[in-house]
Amino acid sequence: MRPTFVLGRIAGVRIGVHWSVLLIFAVIALGLAEGRLPEAHPGHAWPVYWVVGLLTAVVFFVSLLAHELAHAVLARRNGVEVDDIVLWLLGGAARLKAEASNPAAELRIACVGPLVSLVLGALFTLAAWLLDMTSAPGLAVEPVAWLAAINILLAVFNAIPAAPLDGGRLLRAFLWWRTGDRLRATEGATAAGRVFGWSLMVVGLLLFVRGDVGGGLWLAMIGWFLATTATMEGQQAHLRGVLAGVPVRQAMTPDPVTVPVGLAVADFLAGPRYRYRHSAFPVTADGARPVGLMTLERARKVPEDRRHAVTVEQVMMPLSQVTVVGAGDPLADLLPRVRPGAEHRVLVLDEDRLVGIVSASDVSRTVTWLMTSDRGGRGGRGA
Known part of the structure; x- marks a missing residue:
């Protein structure tokens, strides 16, 4: 709820x-x-x-x-x-x-x-x-x-x-x-x-x-x-x-495409690396330090006549509102916090360095793979 x-x-x-x-x-x-x-x-x-x-x-x-x-x-x-x-x-x-x-x-x-x-x-x-x-x-x-x-x-x-x-x-x-x-x-x-x-x-x-x-x-x-x-x-x-026993790194998408914090919203929407496959992108400052999460939906809500003047930093979800985990954390503990939707992406950090991103579909794919593998079959029967 x-x-x-x-x-x-x-x-x-x-x-x-x-x-x-x-x-x-x-x-x-x-x-x-x-x-x-x-x-x-x-x-x-x-x-x-x-x-x-x-x-x-x-x-x-x-x-x-x-x-x-x-x-x-x-x-x-x-x-x-x-x-x-x-x-x-x-x-x-x-x-x-x-x-x-x-x-x-x-x-x-x-x-x-x-x-x-x-x-x-x-x-x-x-x-x-x-x-x-x-x-x-x-x-x-x-x-x-x-x-x-x-x-x-x-x-x-x-x-x-x-x-x-x-x-x-x-x-x-x-x-x-x-x-x-x-x-x-x-x-x-x-x-x-x-x-x-x-x-x-x-x-x-x-x-x-x-x-x-x-x-x-x-x-x-x-x-x-x-x-x-x-x-x-x-x-x-x-x-x-x-x-049980599966770390977050096994489900995450490693080295995700990132967005510079000072990029204009118009350039974000026009950039070819942001227009395909993904709907949410980690926002970074000083090269690699994550500071938030940017979604296509948030960018498209900015009026067209203001997109060149508004930066990603002004409309992104700040890091305080984004779920952040470590690569070695148990994936099972992430279940209550992973929900469908671009704004529910989970950022994976190694100390202060961004190493991956996790979506609900990533978790579902991992569960499916485990349940159809030998390990998953044993887990399924035990459950």
């Missing part, structure tokens, strides 16, 4: 928001402002209900962010780099660049999210009780009580032992510890995730048939997401098994 826009960074982790958050935000605010709050505490003006509903929805998403941020911070403490955190329709996701190195680290990273939600639920419960004991207005107690219940529900739901939920990670950590095989452990957790997801879809459809249209569709959608994501995780685990 790619973020629609970035809010900033917290504890060094980039926080992104997908546009679908607006939908669930509106559903929560509407449900509170037009439903739960006026029904439980009538007699207030409608703007008051809406202010309380909106503030409650904001605090709910802050709680979700705290849940995911806990995963991210503990992952980094256990040597796992974090791409970002993305809040979206069904909650949030902390995207990790690699996997935990052992079952104990996997257990710590997985359990901290539900634990944070449980602690928040307890704190909101205490706050609601204190407000009630001090005879605070019901309109102040109600949203705090709702936040307590939703955080406890979030903790319990995430603890269900089925991938991609946190409970699925806990199950994988246990199976990994018992069998010593991370791949078999992942297969067990993803199988549980598919069963749980399909079960939710069946229950959702039954509710829909019995007249609960909204609840049934929502439950079916959650089930579909869980089953689909669990299937994708299983496929990635299979690919990791095939790519």
